[in-house]
Each structure stands twice: as structure tokens, then as C-alpha cells.
Amino acid sequence: MGTFGIAIALLVLPIILENQIVCGKQIIYRLKKCDIYQGGWVYDPNSYPLYDSSLCPFLDHAFDCQKNGRADELYLKYRWQPYSCNLPTFDGEDFLERFRDKRILFVGDSLSLNQWRSLTCMIHATSPQSGYTIKRIGGSSTFTSKSHNVSLMLARNAFLVRIDQQRYGRVLKLDSIDPADGKLWKEYDVLIFDTWHWWLHASRKQPWDFIQDGKTLHRDMNRLVAYEKALKTWARWVDKNVDTKETKVFFQSISPSHWNASQWGYPEGRNCTAERKPLVVAYPRSKHPAEVILEKVLSDMSKPVVLLNVTGLSQLRKDGHPSIYGNGAHLGMDCTHWCLPGVPDTWNQLLYTELIRN
Ligand SMILES: *[C@@H]1O[C@H](CO)[C@@H](O)[C@H](O)[C@H]1NC(C)=O
Ligand SMILES: *[C@@H]1O[C@H](CO)[C@@H](O)[C@H](O)[C@H]1NC(C)=O
Ligand SMILES: *[C@@H]1O[C@H](CO)[C@@H](O)[C@H](O)[C@H]1NC(C)=O
Ligand SMILES: *[C@@H]1O[C@H](CO)[C@@H](O)[C@H](O)[C@H]1NC(C)=O
Numbered sequence: 001m002g003t004f005g006i007a008i009a010l011l012v013l014p015i016i017l018e019n020q021i022v023c024g025k026q027i028i029y030r031l032k033k034c035d036i037y038q039g040g041w042v043y044d045p046n047s048y049p050l051y052d053s054s055l056c057p058f059l060d061h062a063f064d065c066q067k068n069g070r071a072d073e074l075y076l077k078y079r080w081q082p083y084s085c086n087l088p089t090f091d092g093e094d095f096l097e098r099f100r101d102k103r104i105l106f107v108g109d110s111l112s113l114n115q116w117r118s119l120t121c122m123i124h125a126t127s128p129q130s131g132y133t134i135k136r137i138g139g140s141s142t143f144t145s146k147s148h149n150v151s152l153m154l155a156r157n158a159f160l161v162r163i164d165q166q167r168y169g170r171v172l173k174l175d176s177i178d179p180a181d182g183k184l185w186k187e188y189d190v191l192i193f194d195t196w197h198w199w200l201h202a203s204r205k206q207p208w209d210f211i212q213d214g215k216t217l218h219r220d221m222n223r224l225v226a227y228e229k230a231l232k233t234w235a236r237w238v239d240k241n242v243d244t245k246e247t248k249v250f251f252q253s254i255s256p257s258h259w260n261a262s263q264w265g266y267p268e269g270r271n272c273t274a275e276r277k278p279l280v281v282a283y284p285r286s287k288h289p290a291e292v293i294l295e296k297v298l299s300d301m302s303k304p305v306v307l308l309n310v311t312g313l314s315q316l317r318k319d320g321h322p323s324i325y326g327n328g329a330h331l332g333m334d335c336t337h338w339c340l341p342g343v344p345d346t347w348n349q350l351l352y353t354e355l356i357r358n
Helices: 003-020 025-033 092-098 110-126 179-185 223-241 289-299 311-315 343-357
Strands: 039-043 078-082 103-108 132-137 140-145 150-156 163-166 169-173 190-193 210-213 216-218 248-252 306-308
Touching: 025 343, 078 343, 092 110, 092 343, 103 110, 103 179, 110 140, 110 150, 110 190, 110 248, 110 343, 179 223, 210 223, 223 289, 248 343, 289 306, 306 343, 311 343
Parallel strands: 103 150, 103 190, 169 210, 190 248, 248 306
Antiparallel strands: 039 078, 132 140, 140 150, 163 169, 210 216
16 A cells, blocks of 8 residues: 555544444544534435334334335435534444443423334344333333343323322423322433423313412413423422432423424425425524523523434424324324434434433
8 A cells, every 4th residue: 555545544544433433532522522413414325214114113103104105215314414523323232232221211292202212213223133122001111122131211291290180170280290200210320301292282182171380270371481380390300309420311302393384485385295305404493482491491400401402403304204194194194293214313313422422
């Protein structure tokens, strides 16, 4: 090899290393400095999707868009590329090794389910020999890797604060965490919370009859105000009860829906149904009001909580929703959840990156 060859090798080597070794000191240093949430979607058919849905035997019907008849495939092939670094390649074996004998808990609504399911698919597809069990009890499901004794639990919890059944009806208590929930949360090594979408539900889709704020009972109130109060209750609980040296805490930011195509300049489309490609640039927006509240509450906390800041990058993915290929036409259009494989796989690559660099 001549001087020229050596020069080329020296140039290429760091790039190869960056993609293969996720624990090198220099790479972690670079990742720590990188804003992994600023970037763009890049067409990368060689590496994406990260798994084939047929390799995820437990994939929920509602997320399995291909099986439900979605024929276009472009949406499967986009990689999130931060401007100032590369994300480490997701490696299920490495993930399981890092969390041997540990427990990871997702707490939240169906967007939590979406992300949890994506992570279990990613782990199973890249480390199929590990073996797994899945246990369901009520609103909870636990995926356990047999070889590494890592468990990933999903605890469905739409509001994080409690709902009490009283004689006069169901009461959403803005200033109280259910002690049973708190007890569960304390048992985990990694916690990933989310709540938002249910705060907007009204009438038949609303699972409470009254809101209790301190000693006052309301029939209803401004939902953003209620959301903020509940988040503050959750934040106080974390500040008081979690030792963040032992337990890492994350919050999945607001997952954007795509119900109104006028917002991205395509009024003929009406909703997400005809969308085949991501946007290159975010449509003009002021920040989502819930996002502003969430960021404020997190920044006022005394314990460090990592915001998985997926709102902006997901907003570009108007093509990523199940539309009619989710629960099926009879249950209507779905422009809220995400197809799998798909956008939540990127959320988990970002989670993986945060776990490595923190
Ligand atoms: C599996 O991990 C849990 C902690 O998450 C631990 O309590 C348990 O003893 C482990 N089981 C085995 C067989 O090592
Ligand atoms: C859709 O968005 C446009 C532009 O923001 C707005 O004018 C319109 O009222 C919205 N339509 C619905 C049904 O929300
Ligand atoms: C979604 O948009 C399509 C047209 O692109 C329209 O035919 C359909 O009725 C819309 N569905 C809903 C639920 O808005
Ligand atoms: C989250 O990312 C968006 C860009 O997608 C950025 O505008 C916003 O400031 C970020 N939020 C935080 C708290 O870093």
C-alpha cells in the first residue's frame, strides 16, 4: 500500500469505526456534544427497514401496515441523520448485554405501546437467538429476554396521575399518583414516560367524569392547564422518589398526529392517507402548546430527566402513519399511531444513543 493508500485508509477508518463500535471513548464524546434531534431524513434502502415485520411474531395488528395491505414501501427506508454526528447502529446483542439482569419500564398511552413494541421487535430481530417470553397482566405486558434476563415492561397509563372510582363517578386527580403505580415505577432501572393524547379526549372517549384539582371538583377545565398540573405532580414524584444515579428517567415528547393536510400545504389530501414521503423541511409551526408545557416542567425539576425530543423529527413523517392500514377501515383512519417497522424505531435508536452517552 502506497502513501496514498494509507492516507485513504486513515480517512476511511474513523468512519467505519464510528458505525461499528458504539462504546469507543471518542465516539461517546462526539455523541455527547451532538444535538441528535436536529437533522433530516435520508433515503437509505440498504439499511432500512431495521427489521422485517415477519421477523417480529408479536407485532400488533394495528401497527403491521404491510400485513394489512399497505403496498408502498418508501416510508420504510428513511434513516434519521443528525447534522453533526452519526447515530450508532442499533445492536440488540449489545443492548441486552448492557442491561443484563436489568428492568426497563415504559409508562404511558398507546404511543408508549408503539415505542415499546418497536424496541421489542428491534431486539428480537437483531438478536433472535436470545429467546423471549411475553407475559400480559391487565394493562401491562412484559417482554423478557431469556438469555440476558432483561425485561421490558409496558404499563398502560394514559394520564400518569390517578383516576379514582367514587360513588358519584370517576375522578381524575391532578395532584395524586396512584401508590400502586409509584410502587411499580420504583422497581425499574430505566423509566420512559409519556402522556398527552388522552388529555384532549371528550365525551364518550373520556374515561373520567370529574377532575379534582386540590379540594375542588370540576366537571371540566382547560385541558392544557390540567395537563400542566398533572405533569407537575409527576415531576414532584420523580424528584422525591427516584435516585437518578441508579435509575435513568426519560420522557417521550409529544408524538405529532397528521390529521389535517392543510397544515403541510396539501389540502386535497385532507389527512395522512395519501402520504408517501417525509417532508424535507418542517412546515411552519409554532411549538405545540403541550410541548412548551412539557419542556418547562422538565426544566424546573431538580432531578435530571432526558427529553426524548421526537416531536420535530416525527412531524416530518406525515407518511409514517397506518391510515387505513391499521385497525382496518371499520375502525376508521389512524393518523396518530405509527406503522412498524417505522418512525418509533428511530425513537428507539435515539433512546439507545441516550443510554450509551449518558
Ligand atoms: C433477573 O433479574 C432480576 C432483576 O431484574 C433479578 O432479581 C433476578 O434474580 C434475575 N434472575 C436470574 C435468574 O438471574
Ligand atoms: C386545518 O388546518 C388549516 C390550516 O392550519 C385550518 O385553517 C383548518 O381549520 C384546519 N381544519 C380542521 C378541520 O381542523
Ligand atoms: C381522509 O382523506 C381522504 C382523501 O385523501 C378522504 O377520502 C377521507 O374521507 C378522509 N378521512 C377522514 C377520516 O378524514
Ligand atoms: C426539540 O427539537 C426541536 C427541533 O426538532 C427544537 O426546536 C427544540 O428546541 C428541542 N427542544 C429541546 C428542549 O431541546
